[in-house]
Amino acid sequence: MGKRLLILTAGMGAGHDEVAAELARRLAPDGFDAAVVDVLDLLPLRLGRGLRRFYHGMILRTPWLYGALYRRFFVPSGPPRVSPLVVWMAARLDRALRGRPPDAVVSTFHLAAQVAGRLRESGRLPAASIVLVTDFAVHRLWLHRGNDRYLCPDEAAARTVTAATGRPATGCAPLVRPQFRRDARPVAEFRSADRPVLVSAGSWGVGEVAETMRVLARSGRYLPVVLCGRNERLIRRLRGAGAGLVLGWRDDIADLMAGAYAFVDNAAGLSCREAFARGLPVVSYRPIPGHGRDGARAMADSGVSVYARTPAELLDALDGLADPSTRDRQVARAYALFDAPAAEQVVTASA
Structure with missing residues (x-):
């Protein structure tokens, strides 16, 4: 047994x-x-x-x-x-x-x-x-x-x-599902010239993602792809703005990450670990108060992400990722988290 x-x-x-x-x-x-x-x-x-x-x-x-x-x-x-x-x-x-x-x-x-x-x-x-x-x-x-x-x-x-x-x-080591791997296939709905930036609102569709979407769209340099979770009201509102691609709950986030330029997050949660595993750079912007804001600071302090506090800082952080050395350095720091002991090994030894 x-x-x-x-x-x-x-x-x-x-x-x-x-x-x-x-x-x-x-x-x-x-x-x-x-x-x-x-x-x-x-x-x-x-x-x-x-x-x-x-x-x-x-x-x-x-x-x-x-x-x-x-x-x-x-x-x-x-x-x-x-x-x-x-x-x-x-x-x-x-x-x-x-x-x-x-x-x-x-x-x-x-x-x-x-x-x-x-x-x-x-x-x-x-x-x-x-x-x-x-x-x-x-x-x-x-x-x-x-x-x-x-x-x-x-x-x-x-x-x-x-x-x-x-x-x-x-x-x-972060516990992420096996599909979040570096060899995941790019998704066909993104063109190579789009420079798509995934903007996460979590499963509940929270935070100031509408403002993030406007900043990215107005720059003319990035395609905002907003992940609204299960918030149907947010989906309708953002689609009405017509400033980018607005998506509801998706089961293929790993594939979307494979075709993305960067990941903009507002909660410092599991989605960030999934991006780390995928080798996708993470930028925190307008994090939700409380654990989201403190988590964004902690991740930035450890060097695995960037915390942008203004629209100019957000665009500067994204522009900086076009430099291969800057991008590789941030991705490598985040991926190094997976070198830590696996949770299942610790549990097995303790049971």
């Missing part, structure tokens, strides 16, 4: 779920029976759905409010106060695991890390608890001393985690 792995995630956008699914896929050949649980589903009275809708609406319509909440609750130093949400989640998860505990637990969302850490610290979770941090900028809600080990986007983030928790932390 294979080992049982519990992966705790949360459907706050697509990134956390996709990382969880990819980890489960990679561990299946080693005989792991992986169960993926959304911690928001552990809340009673459909509170998890309400929390997801609230966050979605806030990011979409009042991002300044999320930025204020992030500064108030996510950024301050020291361990966070125990949230009633975490207490409820931990109690329900504890009951669900009685009688058949997993051999290892991996958390890919910050509230999940709080839940697993609470159970582990109290002795109610006998299995090793590993936190797979998906944010380049590690805020304090990721941190709980009860967890056994942290896997981080890079060594700078790992040092931050160890200093705050005293727990072992190391860099970890």
Whole structure:
């Protein structure tokens, strides 16, 4: 009988779920029976759905409010106060695991890390608890001393985690799907002379991508290709502007990246790691407040991307990528992240 792995995630956008699914896929050949649980589903009275809708609406319509909440609750130093949400989640998860505990637990969302850490610290979770941090900028809600080990986007983030928790932390190769490889075929809908720049709004279609689209189109040097996710209203609005190519949810992003000149991002999430794997340079512009803005700074500080703060800086960053040495240097720094230990190897050794 294979080992049982519990992966705790949360459907706050697509990134956390996709990382969880990819980890489960990679561990299946080693005989792991992986169960993926959304911690928001552990809340009673459909509170998890309400929390997801609230966050979605806030990011979409009042991002300044999320930025204020992030500064108030996510950024301050020291361990966070125990949230009633975490207490409820931990109690329900504890009951669900009685009688058949997993051999290892991996958390890919910050509230999940709080839940697993609470159970582990109290002795109610006998299995090793590993936190797979998906944010380049590690805020304090990721941190709980009860967890056994942290896997981080890079060594700078790992040092931050160890200093705050005293727990072992190391860099970890990004978990991206196998189709994001450097030999992916270019997509036919781009002409070689177009210089297409992918502009990501995430699965929810958030951020100031309309402004980004205007800057690129007005320059006359780039074709903006805006990835609007599942935001149908944004798709209609941008298509009405007629300033570039506007796309909804796509399953062939790897192929689109193969034919693109650069990737402009606003959330510092999984899509950036996919671009890194594909060898596509990343420029952050107008990131969403909170973890998006802090993540953009952290990625730029590590040299794997460029953070453009003005329209002129955005165009300068893109123009600079026409120089092969500049382009190759940025791509090489980003691709070096994949030299770190693979998450599945760490989980296998811990289970």
